[in-house]
Amino acid sequence: MSVPRVVLDSGVVDLAETDQEFRWVVRDLVEGGWEAVIPTVVLAEAVTGRPTDAPVNRAVKRLGTKDTDQAMARRAGQLRSGAERAKTRRVPSGIDAIVAAHAADAGAGVVFTTDPVDLRRLLADFPQIAVERP
Structure with missing residues (x-):
């Protein structure tokens, strides 16, 4: 099995720098052998081109960052399709699906x-992956 992964979505990337407690959580996971991942596509939602991007x-x-190759993009599509079939809400975004993948x-x-x-x-379908707010 792979190394456990901590994946940051667009709404929390800046908190990895600005929120000291959350920064420690991420640091402790990385120091404990976890791989930190910011999917490159997350930057499309997290940056504006302004000075306020500094924490990101x-x-x-x-x-x-980690690029999304074709296999990962296909996995994201499969996850998104599975969520769509559940018909409980709107279909999650493609970027959320890539983060999940x-x-x-x-x-x-x-x-x-x-x-x-x-x-x-x-x-x-992945109970071994927690989804949390920082």
């Missing part, structure tokens, strides 16, 4: 997000 830029510099790829871990409902729907 620092988090990216410290933790790095990066978590599912590791097999175990946690996704930190400001939108736990959609990500829990996407990861319903």
